[in-house]
Amino acid sequence: MTQQQSRTAALVLDKASVAYGHIPVLEELDGTVASGEAVALIGPNGAGKSTLIKAILGLVPVVRGRIEVLGTTPAQARRDVAYVPQADTLDPDFPVSVEQVVMMGRYRKIGWLRRPSAADRTAVAQALEQVGLSERARHRFGTLSGGQRQRVLLARAIAAQPRLLLLDEPFNGVDAVSQHALLDAIAVLKRQGAAVVVSTHDLSIAHLACDEVCLLNHHQFGFGPTEAVLTPERLRATYGGHALELRGDRVIVTQT
Numbered sequence: 222m223t224q225q226q227s228r229t230a231a232l233v234l235d236k237a238s239v240a241y242g243h244i245p246v247l248e249e250l251d252g253t254v255a256s257g258e259a260v261a262l263i264g265p266n267g268a269g270k271s272t273l274i275k276a277i278l279g280l281v282p283v284v285r286g287r288i289e290v291l292g293t294t295p296a297q298a299r300r301d302v303a304y305v306p307q308a309d310t311l312d313p314d315f316p317v318s319v320e321q322v323v324m325m326g327r328y329r330k331i332g333w334l335r336r337p338s339a340a341d342r343t344a345v346a347q348a349l350e351q352v353g354l355s356e357r358a359r360h361r362f363g364t365l366s367g368g369q370r371q372r373v374l375l376a377r378a379i380a381a382q383p384r385l386l387l388l389d390e391p392f393n394g395v396d397a398v399s400q401h402a403l404l405d406a407i408a409v410l411k412r413q414g415a416a417v418v419v420s421t422h423d424l425s426i427a428h429l430a431c432d433e434v435c436l437l438n439h440h441q442f443g444f445g446p447t448e449a450v451l452t453p454e455r456l457r458a459t460y461g462g463h464a465l466e467l468r469g470d471r472v473i474v475t476q477t
């Protein structure tokens with residue numbers, strides 16, 4: 222990757238406002254995420270973090286301003302963007318193996334009708350290795366733990382070789398091993414030049430994995446380098462009337 226490419230903006234928010242019908246959710250967001258960098262979206266429940274991720278995917282409309290993804294519109298960039306949802310929507314009883322789930326990440330590249338090539342199988346094996354689940358490739362997806370299933374969904378996103386990866390609270394309720402695998406995978410993707418957007422309540426994720434932070438509660442309360450933006454004062458402003466405790470690296474809302 223050249224220096225020029227490494228400075229390419231993967232995501233631009235330009236006075237972007239997002240709404241569900243007539244209900245405004247996000248107002249006038251501004252910020253840029255470069256390729257090879259990660260940004261943490263931090264804010265209380267209902268702040269609009271998932272909504273921003275859906276707007277970047279082109280699933281919720283931008284009603285004013287602009288969201289530019291990989292130099293184009295969210296809808297046009299979609300094939301180069303991978304998404305790991307907050308809760309997996311795959312029925313655990315559905316009889317599908319771990320490697321079949323990860324292969325789903327390749328379908329946008331190979332099409333639904335063509336058989337996977339050797340390159341597709343290699344991409345799947347590498348993605349599973351990256352999340353530490355190679356030995357579970359033939360296991361049924363539904364038999365894995367919640368944290369392991371989350372890692373499989375991350376592997377599915379990695380196998381897609383995205384230029385932008387969107388993770389919606391991927392660290393909720395996962396064990397330390399899964400958390401490490403997730404952090405490692407984010408680091409590898411960044412090194413490969415992908416940009417990463419991760420919504421989280423865990424400030425350690427922002428410190429460990431993210432170059433930048435976007436503080437959100439319908440409005441933006443800060444967007445910039447993690448160390449500069451992630452201050453107790455700004456967090457309190459973002460969480461508004463809620464009483465807050467910073468317990469270790471987690472934001473705990475003690476009173477609403």
Ligand SMILES: Nc1ncnc2c1ncn2[C@@H]1O[C@H](COP(=O)(O)OP(=O)(O)OP(=O)(O)O)[C@@H](O)[C@H]1O
Pocket residue numbers: 241244246264265266267268269270271272273
């Ligand atoms: N499909 C929808 N239609 C209308 N309003 C919605 C819809 N989805 C979410 N909202 C509203 O948008 C606001 C932001 O929700 P969102 O899920 O983006 O918040 P969040 O920051 O991701 O919260 P959490 O941390 O709880 O996941 C909330 O007020 C929610 O009720």
